Amino acid sequence: MDALQRRNIPGIDPRCVMCGEEDESAEHLFSSCCVAAVIWQQVSRWCNIPNLLVFLVKDLLVAHDFCGLNGGKKEVVKGVIRVACWSFWRARNEAKFNRKTISIGGILSEIKSGFVVRVPPRFEVLAFG
Numbered sequence: 001m002d003a004l005q006r007r008n009i010p011g012i013d014p015r016c017v018m019c020g021e022e023d024e025s026a027e028h029l030f031s032s033c034c035v036a037a038v039i040w041q042q043v044s045r046w047c048n049i050p051n052l053l054v055f056l057v058k059d060l061l062v063a064h065d066f067c068g069l070n071g072g073k074k075e076v077v078k079g080v081i082r083v084a085c086w087s088f089w090r091a092r093n094e095a096k097f098n099r100k101t102i103s104i105g106g107i108l109s110e111i112k113s114g115f116v117v118r119v120p121p122r123f124e125v126l127a128f129g
């Protein structure tokens, strides 16, 4: 929403469609939004890593470096985070533009299924259950 707000485009609700509590910005959506916090907590649990601490969007780009894993497993976590960002953004767009209801369970399912489809075969043995 940041770009639209800067352009003063009228008729667009600036509130975050994920939580409805604050104005949407990239930083809010991916870091301080309570829905995002649940997603990062569940992704951390799924990957069996310490909770992802996301204070800024850019933290998501390096979070895998601080997950306590190395090599292929660290790359898998990096991939899961990327897929999670994409799934979260897709859910936001479906809610914003198609008025679909937000489902944390649905987002998590999409992350897991999306990741299984995209994971290179050599990482399959490293994928999480």
Ligand SMILES: [Zn+2]
Pocket: 016, 017, 018, 019, 020, 021, 022, 028, 029, 032, 033, 034, 035
């Ligand atoms: Zn929000």
